[in-house]
Amino acid sequence: MPYRSSDKTRQKKDAKRTAMMQAAVRVFAEKGYHAATIRDIVAAAGVAIGTFYFYFPDKETLFVHLYEETADFLLQAIRQAISSRATLPQQIAAGLQAYVNIAVFEPAVIQLLLVGGVGAVPSLTVKQHEFREKLVQIWQRPLQNADTLIAPQNTQRTAEALVGGFDEVVLGLLRHPEAGSQAGTAVQELTRFALRAVGYTGS
Amino acid sequence: MPYRSSDKTRQKKDAKRTAMMQAAVRVFAEKGYHAATIRDIVAAAGVAIGTFYFYFPDKETLFVHLYEETADFLLQAIRQAISSRATLPQQIAAGLQAYVNIAVFEPAVIQLLLVGGVGAVPSLTVKQHEFREKLVQIWQRPLQNADTLIAPQNTQRTAEALVGGFDEVVLGLLRHPEAGSQAGTAVQELTRFALRAVGYTGS
Amino acid sequence: MPYRSSDKTRQKKDAKRTAMMQAAVRVFAEKGYHAATIRDIVAAAGVAIGTFYFYFPDKETLFVHLYEETADFLLQAIRQAISSRATLPQQIAAGLQAYVNIAVFEPAVIQLLLVGGVGAVPSLTVKQHEFREKLVQIWQRPLQNADTLIAPQNTQRTAEALVGGFDEVVLGLLRHPEAGSQAGTAVQELTRFALRAVGYTGS
Amino acid sequence: MPYRSSDKTRQKKDAKRTAMMQAAVRVFAEKGYHAATIRDIVAAAGVAIGTFYFYFPDKETLFVHLYEETADFLLQAIRQAISSRATLPQQIAAGLQAYVNIAVFEPAVIQLLLVGGVGAVPSLTVKQHEFREKLVQIWQRPLQNADTLIAPQNTQRTAEALVGGFDEVVLGLLRHPEAGSQAGTAVQELTRFALRAVGYTGS
DNA sequence: TATGAATGAGAATTCATTCAT
DNA sequence: TATGAATGAATTCTCATTCAT
Structure with a gap:
């Protein structure tokens, strides 16, 4: 009782x-x-x-904690979307769709991770690096798995560049009020961009 | 006297x-x-x-001024590098080299533009958007000029994604102390990445 | 709990x-x-x-608030003293007595209204004018009511001059440490002064 | 040479x-x-x-010096105007006219003496008292000389009250842009006010 | 648990004053 | 004499944090 x-x-x-x-x-x-x-x-x-x-305990601790939790949430969503598909094009499209969905429906998540916490708290720098690295790893995995279908390349570098490109476009979406309406097009265009960028030769 | x-x-x-x-x-x-x-x-x-x-006059005014000056400097350097070359591969390589050079020799410039000022001052938001847009335009121009040599695409979106990708990689370089030694490789890899991403078919 | x-x-x-x-x-x-x-x-x-x-909220706001409150307090005290008497001589004597009492027992009130805040805060100028005007009106009222017992005159101007005269004498009292002992005499003398000044012919 | x-x-x-x-x-x-x-x-x-x-030497010294010089100038002007007339009514009218003239043509003088320096500098307090006292003396003199033509009274107190009244009215004039046009009327009304206030029985 | 009054270190900014030229 | 760059003490105000109730 x-x-x-x-x-x-x-x-x-x-x-x-x-x-x-x-x-x-x-x-x-x-x-x-x-x-x-x-x-x-x-x-x-x-x-x-x-x-x-x-x-x-204090403001900074909360912020770092929030950052970590939010980062985990985002990473998990993308990871999950990618891993539930089989082919590279589907994986990229699904991962991007998941990312853009969060940006549209939970803009605060992207704002916190990509804007609000940048360069603000010294003790956050490490976490930020970890977040970026994990994000890169998530996108690198499908590239490694599609090994034979893409151009020979440093997949780590490619994944880095893709991650940066995705962020830039997503932040651009959020800058405009009607983010939602552009989201679909953006996902398609980014998917094609990514497939070209990795030199995908499947189909 | x-x-x-x-x-x-x-x-x-x-x-x-x-x-x-x-x-x-x-x-x-x-x-x-x-x-x-x-x-x-x-x-x-x-x-x-x-x-x-x-x-x-005050802290904020100085910061905004510094941001503008620094942004202009970076934009000019990249613009100049690109416009002094004739073919798309050369333009991309030259622009990237210019960017990476600044990152290696004047890391404060990149730090200020991409990290230190993000989300810091409300009156800066507009300047930041302008900076991103100009950067995108700079990279979009050679794509438009190479019109017939690249895949049909939304060059604005492509340029956005490239810009984000370049930034991410450059920031990654700066995270490691021996940035200089990796710089050459990074430029090459990014150039190839970009050429693939735009679907370059020249030669 | x-x-x-x-x-x-x-x-x-x-x-x-x-x-x-x-x-x-x-x-x-x-x-x-x-x-x-x-x-x-x-x-x-x-x-x-x-x-x-x-x-x-801040220093200035508090000061202005204090000024207003203090002014209201003083005005109310004088107004009340005057309105509780029937004849002009009694009204003047009572009003003066009230004023002098405050000066003697709460010198800070007079100091704040007539000295500390003069020309100090731009946003106070208007309040100061209002205070002076209300003070003049308070003293003008009994003159208007005693219409037939005083000399023909611009009662507004007379009231202004009386107000200034009262202030000067009261400030003079405060300059001397033994303000209290002189207060009684001052009230009497000022009352006679005022009655002469308005050309009072009652009795 | x-x-x-x-x-x-x-x-x-x-x-x-x-x-x-x-x-x-x-x-x-x-x-x-x-x-x-x-x-x-x-x-x-x-x-x-x-x-x-x-x-x-410094700001405060200059200000005190300026205050003294300005005060002397004003005192001298009034003193001179009064002493050049023979009868009390003429003396009062002339003194007031001199005062009002200065207020209209050199408002900075009045502003400095009656507003700008009030309660601003501790080391000025003494000078201010001296100024007020001299001003009172100047106005008291003609009253003492007209001894037999005015009501029995404490001429010092009367002079104090007159001085304060004059100041109040003059400051009121300066508050309105068209100070000059009202000046003549003000002098006349104040003269009559003063003559009544001293109980003048001449003529 | 929850509250909010109280604290004080620290930040931006002003301005009288000095002094090398 | 005249200049104006340089100084730093002093002021207002903010805000994370504490603690008695």
Whole structure:
């Protein structure tokens, strides 16, 4: 019996914690790390300042944590989309579609990862590198697997360049209000771009 | 002897102003806009705080100015490299070489443009968009000119993706201390990547 | 036990706020707007600098607010004293007595209104004019009501001159440490002065 | 011969010094002591900052000096106007006319004495008191001389009140752009006010 | 757990003043 | 004499963080 109550408490607490983190993501994404104040965050979450420090040790830790979680979410989504397809063109299209979907429906995720946290917190630099590297690895894998269907190349470098290109286009989409309407075209064009870039000769 | 105004004094002042701006670029590049304090900048320049405000109106104005100047410098270097070559492969190789050279010898330039100023100052957002757009245009031009030698495509989108790809690779280079040694290889690989990506069929 | 918000806490906060405002009035009155620093004010109130900004938006806003409140207090006191009497001589004597009382027992009020804030803040100029005008109106009213008992005259001008005269004498009183002892005489003499000045012929 | 040249030099220097002082009066009058910067003053005088410190030791000293000179000028003008007339009504009218003239044609003088310097500089307080006292004495003298023609009274107190009244009205005039057109009426009304206030029974 | 009043280090900016030329 | 570049103390204000309730 007692543990059930404790369970509920735990759940409640987690719910509040999660709500605060979501509020924080929104605020960080919108204003960037430095311009976002704790007051902004607690206001967005509808709690008091003290409550923030009950759930999180400090601003920087929260931000780094948020960055990691968000990065994992994005990586997982792309990884999952790619791994659920069989051929390289399908993998690229699916991975891109997943990425663009997130950009359109959760722009805060992209904002946080590609804009809000860039060069803001020293302790984040390492995490950022890790994130970039993992992203590259995710895109490099299908290239390695399609070994015989693409041009001979340094797949790591190719994946790096693709990742950068995807980011640039996606950020460009977000700069325009009607991001959603362009998304489909962008995915197609980027897919073709990527296939050419790797020298795909299948079909 | 009413103080010679326009001669050496003038030059000295300009020299000092330039020296201070260079110091500021270094500091901004290293720490990012917010983490860089006026104290950091004047310390790096070896002057007093008041001196900063004698030469510049305020932190933000200086930063925006620096960003613009640096952006113009980079754009000009790449534009110039591209326009001095005749064929697409040469143009791409030359443009990339120019870009990578700056990254290797003036890493602060790339740091300032791609990292230190991202999401830092609201009044900079517009300038950043302009910078990205100009960069895209610079790379789009040779594609348009090589019209018949490349695959049919949305050259604007392609240029966007290339620009993003180049940036990512260059930032990757800077992450490693021995950037210089990798630079040559990176230029070659990126050139081939780009030629494939545009579907170049010349020779 | 989520923190009782509206009870004692509220009252305490208001009390502190009031205490800080009183401290601020003292400091502003003593040093004038510019010479009074936030440090002075918080030192006088026995709190930290941050506390000031928790209660008030900034120095100027507080000062203007203080000025308005103080002006209203003084105006109300004089208005009330005058309106509670029936004849002109009584009205003048009562109004003056009220004014002098405040000067003697709350010299900071007069100091703030007539000295500390003069020419200090641009945004205050309008308030100052309003204050002077209201003061003139207060003294003009009894003159208009005693219409038939005083010399024909521009009562507005007369009231202006009386107001200026009263201020000068009151400030003179405050210049001497034993202001209180002279106060009674001053009220009598000023009353007679005013009655002559309006050409009062009653009795 | 040499002394002639030195003489000219002296004159030139004095001329420049005077020009700078006039510029300073204008600036102090317009902005008040604290808001007026040395840069403002030298800009108004058309010289360099260093030049200021060649002629004057520092800002405060200059201001106090300016205050004294301006006060002397005003006192002398009124004193002179009064002493050149024979009867009390003429004396009051002439003194007021002189005062109002200065207010209309040299508003900076009044601004400096009655507004710009009030409560601004601690070291000025004494000078201000002296100024007020001298002004009171100037107006008290004719009252004492008209001893038998006015009501029995404390002429010092009366003079104080008159001085304050005159100031208030004059400041009121300056608040309106068309000060000049109202000046004549104001002098007449104030003269009558003053004559009534002293209980003048002549004629 | 939750609150929000209180803190104070630190940042940007101003401006009177100095001094080498 | 005259200049104006250079200085740095002092000021206002912000904001992450603490802690008594």
